[in-house]
Amino acid sequence: MLHMIEHVFIEQSFVAAFAVVGAVMWISLAISKRFTAGRVHGSAIAIVMGLALAYAGGLVTGGQKGVADIPVFAGIGLMGGAMLRDFAIVATAFEVDVVEARKAGLLGVLSLGLGTILPFIVGIVVALAFGYTDAVSVTTIGAGAITYIVGPVTGAALGADSAVMAMSIATGVLKAIIVMVGTPFVARMIGLDNPRSAMAFGGLMGTVSGVAGGLAATDPKLVPYGALTATFHTGIGCLVGPSILYLGTRALLG
Amino acid sequence: MTIFGVALLAICTLIGVFIGDLLGVALQVKANVGGVGIAMMLLIAARVWLTRHGGLPHGIKLGVEFWATMYIPIVVAMAAQQNVVAAVRGGPIVLIAGVGAVSVCFAAVALIGHLGRDRTHEAEVEPELERGGKVIAGSFQPGDPEHAFSTAKGA
Numbered sequence: 458m459l460h461m462i463e464h465v466f467i468e469q470s471f472v473a474a475f476a477v478v479g480a481v482m483w484i485s486l487a488i489s490k491r492f493t494a495g496r497v498h499g500s501a502i503a504i505v506m507g508l509a510l511a512y513a514g515g516l517v518t519g520g521q522k523g524v525a526d527i528p529v530f531a532g533i534g535l536m537g538g539a540m541l542r543d544f545a546i547v548a549t550a551f552e553v554d555v556v557e558a559r560k561a562g563l564l565g566v567l568s569l570g571l572g573t574i575l576p577f578i579v580g581i582v583v584a585l586a587f588g589y590t591d592a593v594s595v596t597t598i599g600a601g602a603i604t605y606i607v608g609p610v611t612g613a614a615l616g617a618d619s620a621v622m623a624m625s626i627a628t629g630v631l632k633a634i635i636v637m638v639g640t641p642f643v644a645r646m647i648g649l650d651n652p653r654s655a656m657a658f659g660g661l662m663g664t665v666s667g668v669a670g671g672l673a674a675t676d677p678k679l680v681p682y683g684a685l686t687a688t689f690h691t692g693i694g695c696l697v698g699p700s701i702l703y704l705g706t707r708a709l710l711g
Numbered sequence: 712m713t714i715f716g717v718a719l720l721a722i723c724t725l726i727g728v729f730i731g732d733l734l735g736v737a738l739q740v741k742a743n744v745g746g747v748g749i750a751m752m753l754l755i756a757a758r759v760w761l762t763r764h765g766g767l768p769h770g771i772k773l774g775v776e777f778w779a780t781m782y783i784p785i786v787v788a789m790a791a792q793q794n795v796v797a798a799v800r801g802g803p804i805v806l807i808a809g810v811g812a813v814s815v816c817f818a819a820v821a822l823i824g825h826l827g828r829d830r831t832h833e834a835e836v837e838p839e840l841e842r843g844g845k846v847i848a849g850s851f852q853p854g855d856p857e858h859a860f861s862t863a864k865g866a
Contacts, residue, residue, distance in 0.1 A: 478784045478791075500783045500848070507790030515796030525792040537788025543747045545785045547724045548778035550751035551758055552843025554836045558755070564826055571819055576812035583808040598804065602812040610741050627801035630794050631809035637790060639813065647821035651833055652840070654824030661816040661823075665747070666789055673786045678844025680782065685748050692735065692744030 466529040474532030481506050501641050501674035507537075508634060546669060546688070549681040554652065558685060561656040565686040568660030573694050575661070576602040577702055580628065592707040594621045598628065599706070600698040604664045605629025607694035614699035629664065636667030637674065644675045652682040659683035663690030716774020723753040780849040 466473045485503035489495055511523025520526030525534030535541065580602030584595045597617040601608030601624065608625030611617075617625070640649070640658075648654050655672065659682065662668050668687040672680045724747075731746020738744060754775070761767050798805070833840075845851045 474788060475784075478788050481787055481791075482784055500787070503783070503787045504790045507787045508793060508795055510791045511793045512795040512799065514791070515794060521794045521797065523792040523795060530791075533788045533791050537785055537790070537792050541785055542789050543728070543750075544720065544724055545778050545782040546747055547727070547750045547754055548720055548775050549782055549843075549847050550754045551772075551775045551779055552846055553751070553755050554839055554843075555755060555759060556832060557836060560832075564823065568819075568823060571823070572816060575815045575819060579811040579815055580808045583804055583811060587804050598808065602808045606742065614741070623797070624801060624805055627794075627797045627805045628808045628812075631798040631801060631805055632812055634793060634795065634798055635809060635813045639817075643817050647817050648824045649820060653826075654820060657824045657826075658820045661819050662813075663816075666793070669782075670786050670790055673783050673847075676844060677783065677847035678840045680847050681751065681843070685751055688747035688751070689745035692731065692738075692740060692742050692746075695735075695742035696738050696740045696744070 463529055467531070470529075470532030471535050472532070473529065474536040477530065477533065478536065481510075498641060498674055500677070501638075504637055504670050504674050508637070542666070542669065546665075546681075546684045549684065552678070553681045553685070557652040558656070558682060561653045561682070564653060565656045565660050568657040569663075569686060569689055569693055572661035572663045572690055573603055573697060576632070576663075577698075581706060589621075590710065592703065592710050593617050595710065596698070596703045596706045597621050597625045599702065600694065601625030601628035602632065603629070603694040603698065604691050605633060606691050607698050610695045611698035611703070615703060633664040633667035633670075636662050636664060637670030640671030641675045649675060649679070652679065655679035655682035656686050659686035660690060663687055663694065665691065712770045713774040713777075714770075715768070716771040716776075717778070718774070719757060719771060720754065720775050720778060723757060724750045726750065727753055776846050776851070779846050780851065782847050783849055 482503050485506055486499035488502050489497055489499035514524035514527055518526040522534055524530045577599040580599030581595050584598040589595050589598065593615045594617060596615060597608060597612035598621060600611035605626050608629045609622055612622040612625055649658055659668050665687050668683045672683045727750025728743060728746035730749050731743040734744035735742055
């Protein structure tokens with residue numbers, strides 16, 4: 458019996474993913490209403506539950522794709538993979554106010570620049586503090602603090618050590634997770650309640666998964682504005698990471 | 712027809728990602744540069760064009776907005792497949808660099824987020840923003856207001 462249910466879940470994995478995520482959403486909304494009187498968004502709770510499932514999945518399988526490495530939940534890998542994520546992000550653009558987005562264009566560019574340089578500086582300072590002195594390792598760790606894609610792309614281009622690469626990726630993933638979970642808590646403090654600040658937020662935070670999750674958990678109406686700038690972030694990071702940022706770091710370290 | 716909306720969304724995404732890939736090649740970067748952002752701009756342009764030329768057909772709207780309403784569940788599925796174990800076990804460098812980078816960026820949002828803010832315009836489009844928020848939150852009801860006309864004339 459159990460074996461047959463498992464078989465259905467594996468054969469219909471994408472359909473099963475809708476049922477599983479639907480259940481997670483339903484439980485989260487119930488928790489939000491009953492235990493927090495709606496103060497904590499249901500979607501914020503759902504994202505934290507998703508991360509908890511990913512942690513459990515990672516412990517059980519030892520894999521890198523959280524719950525999606527368990528065969529019966531493989532459909533979640535497709536549902537939350539880059540393809541459908543990007544498809545849904547593009548769809549949210551249908552709700553954008555054109556005037557507001559265009560007015561904030563320059564702010565978006567400024568935030569993209571800062572969002573690349575600031576985390577990189579933090580990353581290299583930490584790497585130096587922990588005793589790394591060669592420009593390649595320091596740059597790779599710094600690039601990981603930009604996003605978890607910029608880190609390995611930069612590291613691969615520079616021929617970084619695989620342990621440093623792993624650390625760089627982990628830094629980027631941790632950043633994405635903190636942005637997902639932490640944004641609702643700091644939103645009011647940093648003035649994240651209007652389209653302009655959402656565009657600045659997207660460019661500064663960069664990590665598309667972090668921004669997508671963080672804004673969904675904070676206020677869904679801000680999602681398309683943040684996503685609009687965030688999606689340029691990784692490309693820019695991959696552009697300057699192995700080039701300008703590496704040369705700068707090398708010059709600095711002598 | 713609903714499929715026209717889904718197809719419009721798909722075409723915008725494909726063209727956007729393709730341009731992003733081309734930009735990546737042109738800049739000699741091993742990544743897509745802004746493909747999704749370009750796709751979003753294409754979709755915004757398509758909406759404005761359709762609104763000006765006889766309004767948005769219901770099917771197109773339904774096809775696109777269905778995927779917008781699926782946004783949060785998809786983000787939850789995305790969260791469920793992050794490599795949380797590696798991030799948690801990364802050790803002190805990972806922890807300090809990650810927390811430090813996020814904190815600095817949050818602070819920067821607070822500093823530059825309100826530059827050149829136009830509150831009058833924001834107040835004008837507030838109902839439209841609220842409507843968008845409801846769609847993306849997946850809690851849009853059939854009786855709720857439709858797209859206001861103001862968005863079309865803005866472009």
